[in-house]
Amino acid sequence: MPPMSVRELVALGTSSAVPTARRNHNGYFLRWDDHGILFDPGEGTQRQMRLAGLSATDITRICITHFHGDHSLGLPGTLQRIARDKVPHTVRAAYPVQGQKYWQRLRHATSFVDTDVVAPQPVGGLGSCLLGEADLRITALPLRHSIPCYGYRIAEPDGWRMLPDRLAAHGITGPLVGRLHKEGEVTAPDGTRVHLSQCALPRPGQVVALVMDTAPCPEAVELARGADLLVIESTYLDEHAHLADAYGHLTARQAGQIAARAGVRTLVLTHISERYDAADDARFTAQAAQAFDGTVVLAQDLDRIPVPRRRR
Incomplete structure (x- = not known):
């Protein structure tokens, strides 16, 4: 598994x-502390993961x-690699419920010694679909494409930033700091009750959004709302x-424009048509920058x- 505190998109x-x-x-791997979320494994994903220094054991979701094939034809090989490498932990797999028949075909595309750690978690409906993790809020929303397509939002719960000067002013030191952060209130050495809000400021959790094939739609903006990183x-x-x-x-x-409306911090452009070559790269960033600063x-x-680092 990746080391704690590493948060990056590969x-x-x-x-x-x-x-x-x-x-x-396509293929996108989000390292998030001890989570490893693989989005849209297209053909060649296994090899690309190897080149990136990633293994099947790194995948937790x-x-x-x-x-569509460019977003899912690498799934059979990925799942078979999870089985072959005897990944010990559960790997939840989210996908549009409307594509259940394609999930079944890809899940069992060829003969291999299977594994029971892969847990299907189909998403559907017109509203938010929450996928549970203890320390992450994962939301799926439908987008506008030629077939059912969902975007994903990975959000860390909001927290608190401890303020050393205020802690010191209230005499809160050592283990009391941890208790205050965890319990929200402690008794200071002088007998007074100290609330977390007296010694800390709210700290927004980090957010990553992934919006793939879609025409412009309100759901794309909602998924990206306030995101630190929009892919x-x-x-x-x-x-x-x-x-x-x-083509949607x-x-x-x-x-x-979507990034600007959503108040995104960093915009990552991808899914580039094969009609363009390296000479066109600067035009992608330039045209996006005309709408997003x-x-x-x-x-x-x-x-x-x-x-990006957490907002303060």
């Missing part, structure tokens, strides 16, 4: 429907946005906006993109 693949010489099919498809440039509209995709500019990153295969 871009395993950044192409769209067709892989290219420099962009593999899989999230599939939809069952979003930007399949086309402005001159091909008509194709984005026809976004341009880089539209991705920037935060940090814009055009993901490349095997990039490691840190989740």
Whole structure:
């Protein structure tokens, strides 16, 4: 498992429907402390994970946005690798319930010695779908695409930032600090009751959102609301906006507009059409930046993109 406190996105693949010489099919791995969330494993995901120094044991959850091949054809190999490597922990797998038949086909695509650690967790409906973790709030919302497609929001619960000067003023030291943080109230050495709000400030939890194939829609903005890191498809440039509209995709500019409306901190563009080459890369970030004044990153295969530090 990855070391505690590491929070980063590993871009395993950044192409769209067709892989290219420099962009593999989709695949995104989010390290989050002791969680390892694999999104949309397309073809070649096993190899890309190996190149990135990741193993099947690092995966604690899989999230599939939809069952188009570039987002899911790497699933059989990934699941078989989980079985082959005898991963000991439960691996929950979220996917659109409307694609249950595709899940079944991919889950049992070929003959292999199976494992019982993979736990299906289909998502569905028009509203939020919460996927439980003890220390994370994972939300799925439907997007606007040609087949059922869900985006995901990974949110850390809000917490508190302890203030040393206020702790000292109230005589709170040593184990009392931990108790105050955990219990919300303690008795100080002088006998007074001290509340957490007297010695700490609210600290918003970190948020990562992943929005794949979609036309512009309110749900994309809601998933990205206040996100520290938004990973979003930007399949086309402005001159091909008509194709984005026809196929239920976004341009880089539209991705920037969503990020701006949602108040995102760092925008990561991905899912790039095979029609573009390296000479077009700067145009993606430039067009997104015309709509969004935060940090814009055009993901490349095997990039490691840190989740920004918590807001203060």
